Amino acid sequence: MDTSLKNVIVEKAKTSKIDQVDFNNLSFGSIVTDHMMVCDYKNGSWETPKVVPYQPITLDPSSKIFHYGQSVFEGMKAYKDTDNNVWLFRPLENQKRINISSKRLAIPEFPEEYFMEGLKTLLKLEQQWIPQTEGSSLYIRPFVFATGKGFHASPADEYKFIIACAPSGPYFSGKVKVLIEETYSRSANGGVGFAKAGGNYAGQFYPTQLAVAKGYNQVIWTDDNTHEYIEEAGAMNIFIRINDTLITSPISDRILDGITRKSLIELAKEEGINVEIRKIAVKEVVEASENGTLMEMFGAGTAAVISPITAFGYREKDYELPELENSYAALLRKRITDIQYNRAEDKFGWRYKL
Amino acid sequence: MDTSLKNVIVEKAKTSKIDQVDFNNLSFGSIVTDHMMVCDYKNGSWETPKVVPYQPITLDPSSKIFHYGQSVFEGMKAYKDTDNNVWLFRPLENQKRINISSKRLAIPEFPEEYFMEGLKTLLKLEQQWIPQTEGSSLYIRPFVFATGKGFHASPADEYKFIIACAPSGPYFSGKVKVLIEETYSRSANGGVGFAKAGGNYAGQFYPTQLAVAKGYNQVIWTDDNTHEYIEEAGAMNIFIRINDTLITSPISDRILDGITRKSLIELAKEEGINVEIRKIAVKEVVEASENGTLMEMFGAGTAAVISPITAFGYREKDYELPELENSYAALLRKRITDIQYNRAEDKFGWRYKL
Known part of the structure; x- marks a missing residue:
């Protein structure tokens, strides 16, 4: 051709x-x-x-x-x-x-x-x-x-x-409260979860409707086999801050390779933030919430930019996130939008002039 | 409403x-x-x-x-x-x-x-x-x-x-040779595999193209977690005959509840055939082929009716199915099409006159 x-x-x-x-x-x-x-x-x-x-x-x-x-x-x-x-x-x-x-x-x-x-x-x-x-x-x-x-x-x-x-305008208006899903799944090993395929989204609508009926905005998907590990939120990748470490799941054939996700990883590293790309157990997040070390959760995606999560639901219980003065979400949101809107230096060469 | x-x-x-x-x-x-x-x-x-x-x-x-x-x-x-x-x-x-x-x-x-x-x-x-x-x-x-x-x-x-x-006319023309798939998957636990959702089919096309390039007509999907158990063929449910027992996988949230499948189960039972609805390990099918007890494999679906499988591929090796005089596939195909075309008694009340 x-x-x-x-x-x-x-x-x-x-x-x-x-x-x-x-x-x-x-x-x-x-x-x-x-x-x-x-x-x-x-x-x-x-x-x-x-x-x-x-x-x-x-x-x-x-x-x-x-x-x-x-x-x-x-x-x-x-x-x-x-x-x-x-x-x-x-x-x-x-x-x-x-x-x-x-x-x-x-x-x-x-x-x-x-x-x-x-x-x-x-x-x-x-x-x-x-x-x-x-x-x-x-x-x-x-x-x-x-x-x-x-x-x-x-x-x-x-x-x-x-x-x-x-x-x-913004994809989400107001607070974002998520439900960690243990019944329904977004994608299979060897499936099409890494692709932005139409069918991946249609399959999320019904479980999301059920979550919305319970007062949540979005579902956080877990792996379809054990439901023990956090994957992504369907329209966003997920970042979790425990103490001062920022953690996000590795991409796989089940998880979208988000452009906002990988840009934030680079920006966070440049800011000197300790970033870990590894599997995140739901249990770890619940424990961190209970012992007060869970500082932030946020979604990242082109449409959602960075959407701070105010609470997550898990097994009929809600876990509130603290409100921070100097959140990573706010810092990274400023960093990425300053580059996007040409308000700051673009040392990574990400900006593309029309 | x-x-x-x-x-x-x-x-x-x-x-x-x-x-x-x-x-x-x-x-x-x-x-x-x-x-x-x-x-x-x-x-x-x-x-x-x-x-x-x-x-x-x-x-x-x-x-x-x-x-x-x-x-x-x-x-x-x-x-x-x-x-x-x-x-x-x-x-x-x-x-x-x-x-x-x-x-x-x-x-x-x-x-x-x-x-x-x-x-x-x-x-x-x-x-x-x-x-x-x-x-x-x-x-x-x-x-x-x-x-x-x-x-x-x-x-x-x-x-x-x-x-x-x-x-x-017929969905398949000629022999149907299938590949047992261990890399790609059709559906997730808690996903949409039981539904006739468009996206389930699009996700099968690429792995099927790879199988076709190797000389197969269709893929037989295995579970996405272990790839040890046979699920379905995407456009057909799968039946396997070992000795005189007819086996098919139970339906689940990953497997379509096929109307031809459940009709054949009833017809087979009425014919006095021993029918088992249970998980089928790929290993069991391979062993049955090797020790000569694997008699038949066939797909069942509205489009495909009953499509006898002539061989299956697994881990770079092909396993041929024997050609039988009195196959269950032929018997059940005659039974179901005789009902469908009004050539025989319909004791189950399946026929519906326009």
Whole structure:
């Protein structure tokens, strides 16, 4: 396949919806911008990416996305600094990861140049849509799904890769209280848990609804075999601070290799924080809470950024987290967002100027 | 919700595609009939089902089916006897199971009367499409997926339930050689393996492609924790005959409660066959093959009916199954298809006349 790209085809929207948007009251991911990038896979190769007006998709009812869950996605953000420069955060990590996800789901990989050129062309058209309000950004959703037809349970022969954008506020509003789950599981050894596969999320909705009914916001998943070890929170990786040590689970075929997660590990190390990447037993966290050494828990992800956890539930009992003056969560949140919004030096080279 | 149904709205197709179909050379699930049933879930309830011309679906790119895999499906068949009567096989089992699947995926359940009346109205219009050729039938695909919009990882507020039909020949053509899988897994304890969830299938495609590249047709999944026990084959439950005993794995939250599987268990018992429903160690199957007591292996499912397995691969070695004169597979296949095609008495009351 020739993956060198000459150009991206652009068809501009005749009118803009931007005047209807209240940028001071943005929810998460519910308002889309005027354009999207679309690229079709047919006859064994990806066609030329197009940036077109955001519009409905028309599909045959036998398209495999409706039957066999062949879809993966990414989550990214574009940030605008006070000089109206636009920045991305480690976009090539998302580009690589969507292909890692695609491979596991038997979806053809999308060339790096198509991804980056399509994304940049789209964002240049949508610059006005990038919020400047603190805590807001342009959420970017690259996704790919099977459009090929037929009821035979086998990979599709056609796919559609889309990048859409949504000016967004915080993912969580208010306190985040989590439930450590011991009945339901998110992923299997040798399964697709490390991939951002659509089906991983659908499987979490019902257990999360049960947790919400009990007053929690999110589930913390444990390993499906013993339910003794903390894995991730589905939309976030989990960090736990015991005394002054910051601990997070190692990635595996069950746990997403979070870009925020690995960035925070580097930033924490640079801050001189002792970071341990190892299995975390639920028992250890409960004991630390009981003996007063559990200082913090927080979730980390592109959508959630850093979400401090105020309490966790385990076996019908709630364990409150202390409120700290100088939390790692606040420190690391400042460090990472200062880089993302171009307010501080970027010694790791993570910022990517549009 | 009022689930008593007054009637199904019918809009007939102006022309039929039936003349273009070669009913003597049907593949599986690639040709669809003229109509489909559609029912939308909006504002907290299912609208009146409609039977309409088979047509494309138009969706917003942020519809949750494209992102979060919220979809489940069923597989059924309609059979035509020599008097042109049309029969279904245990349709209420499919109706119940799609709701069991839906519940786990946080999809609203579909009322029994909507399912049955929608299905019957559709099939009455499509009677001419039901093949009478031996080994062929009308494959029926009920499926439901999330149409609600937004990039927040949470259940959709709108859904679409569709029933489509495809006149089909056999699912497998020729010999079926399987690979016992020890690296990849299909499902987790506490996961969605018992549901006919789209994502369960997408996750199987890549490992199956690897198996196909080695000369196998299908993967036999083992438990994700030890890989020591046989689970199912993804599109089929598995039966193993050692000496004169027929063994199949118990259902669990990782294994689909197959309708063909449970029908075959009853038919085998009625035939006086010793049936054991218990965990099957891979080691036991290998040993039985080596000492000559492994007589048969076959897959069972609506699409595959009964698919005799001619060999299995395990740890780089192939184990051939003997060719038997009087196989359980052949006997049970005759028994179940005689009921399905109305060629024999139906003492279990499984047949359902349209």
